[in-house]
Amino acid sequence: MNKIMIVDDMPIFLEYLRGCIDWNAYGFEICCEAHDGREALQKMEEYLPDVVLTDITMPYLNGLELSEKIIKDYPDTAVVLITGNNEFEYARKAVKIGVCDYIVKPFEKEELILSLLKLQDNIGKAVENSLRDDYVLTDELKALIYAGISDSEHSNEIEEKIFGWGSGAGYLLGLVKFDGDINNNSSREELMNWERLIAKMLEDKLDIDGEVKIFNDFENNIIILMRFNRASDISNFKGYEFTDIIDVVKNQLGFDITIVLSRADELKGVKKAYERALGTVMVKGHGKLIDLREESEPPVFTSLDAIFRLNKDIENLLSDDVENVINTMWQHIREAHPKEDGHTITDMNIISSALSVLMTNIINSGFSIEKIYGDGFSPEHFFSGSIGSDEMKDKVIYLFKKRIEFEKDKKKSKSRDVALSAKEYIEQNYINSELSVADISEVLCVNQTYLRKMFKSEMNMTLSEYITQVRMQEAKRLITATDEKLSLIAEKVGYSDVSYFSNVFKKYYGNSPRSMSKE
Known part of the structure; x- marks a missing residue:
């Protein structure tokens, strides 16, 4: 879960923020609250929140001053300002300090959620931590709209x-x-x-x-x-x-x-x-x-039966049937809408629907689009320059067959194989302060969402938690077994800022690095 500290001198607003959103459902938890900037700074080292959500006008230390100190001393913590003041000068100062976002009261709670999810990799973490994989009765509901x-x-x-x-x-x-x-x-x-x-x-x-x-x-x-x-x-x-x-x-x-x-x-x-x-x-x-509640005639569209069948053919790796379905669908559309040479909206609808089915299937299967079709692949570029409807149809067939051939040729990795490979990569590269989930997914040729799910399922912890665990265990070994300076140890375990490293270490072990150092 992403940890949030909320800071406001108005108890009623703290209560509102606490209760207006189902925080856990979006991958967040409120780890602490503070009533002014001074109290917030005192709690930073203890709780190490991922995000600080703060008002501007507060006693002792206002929101802008608090933000400046947090951004300087805790560079991995994101700050979002919430204020009733919409003056440009406040926004200008916030941007200059490095605040991630600036939300003006009153606001829709969805606006706040999206603002928080935009920060760093929060959207990926939210999917990894909390959102269920699917909605109940999905098969029955899909059958209802297609069949x-x-x-x-x-x-x-x-x-x-x-x-x-x-x-x-x-x-x-x-x-x-x-x-x-x-x-x-x-x-x-x-x-x-x-x-x-x-x-x-x-x-x-x-x-x-x-x-x-x-x-x-x-x-x-x-x-x-x-x-x-x-x-x-x-x-x-x-x-x-x-x-x-x-x-x-x-x-x-x-x-x-x-x-x-x-x-x-x-x-x-x-x-x-x-x-x-x-x-x-x-x-x-x-x-x-x-x-459309008062409209009666629907616009012409492609066969839903064909879309349903295409998806099943991909799942069952049936290349020949994919070609038959696309050829038949194209023929029916052309017979219903004869035209001169050139591309019509109907052609674009067929391509858009077929490609959406294909690309969605690739992502949900955990594969990388670029690994299948090559670096820099773009559907728009791929179809540009096509001459006539038949060439466009052949290109759609090619993309479907290429995806099926990729899975047939690929040696399927079970979820544990993916998780173990990620674990090994982390253990070999934790020294890199820029190590990210994106790096690991690229090396393993799986997309980030799939990687996050497989790792958490097999290891019972998130990728971020495991990276921290590996770094902290090695840091403890170096601190207790060597006389190296703390700044060098921090660098060796992937932290460029020794102050931030010390805060993470204390949060993980409950003691500061110096209290564990070799006597």
């Missing part, structure tokens, strides 16, 4: 399994699509982690008279299925929760997200509602809420 329901008896059975006993008065489906940069492995993986966090925020934020289920489709869009107890509530639902999320994500992360709402009067209509939402998000603008 649909055949009859009323089947509908009742599925509804009871997903929502429990009873029936609702209607459904509202929300589709959330991120319009972020996904041209390389790291940005795609980071985007998927943000999507998981946003899904969690929506789960916490949505409050309706009914039930809410949240999951991801095969393109990793967030799907929110809401069952309302009263039909009138479906029409009266304003969607403010969604517009708030759109604004906060844009302001904090710089991402545009589009959210489409589509209505289904009964469960067997959910598949059609999903088709309408997915088709709409492909052809209408970005960064806004699109409401």
